[in-house]
Amino acid sequence: QEKVFFFLDAHWGNHCPLIDELEQIAISGKTAYLAIHDFYNPFDLSMGYDEYQGKKLELDYIKEVLDKVYPEGYAFHYNEKAEGARRGIIYILPV
Numbered sequence: 001q002e003k004v005f006f007f008l009d010a011h012w013g014n015h016c017p018l019i020d021e022l023e024q025i026a027i028s029g030k031t032a033y034l035a036i037h038d039f040y041n042p043f044d045l046s047m048g049y050d051e052y053q054g055k056k057l058e059l060d061y062i063k064e065v066l067d068k069v070y071p072e073g074y075a076f077h078y079n080e081k082a083e084g085a086r087r088g089i090i091y092i093l094p095v
Helices: 018-028 059-069
Strands: 003-008 031-037 074-078 089-094
Touching: 003 018, 018 031, 018 059, 031 059, 059 074, 059 089
Parallel strands: 003 031
Antiparallel strands: 031 089, 074 089
């Protein structure tokens, strides 16, 4: 199986393609390694994140589709450092 790193960004305003992008990754058959930018980091509340339709971009927001991307399970962690705009990032990989 092909392993692919996906950096997902560009989710703000009136359009949030994040769920659609994850759905496409799920059906691609690729082993996905993900980094999602502008993501809520519960361990460092000083980091910024995006919202869509009043919901934080956080793990609960994408959990259902992550189960499709990683049917065998996944692990995740958040960035510990950020500079400039100080935005959160979540990294997700298969177990």
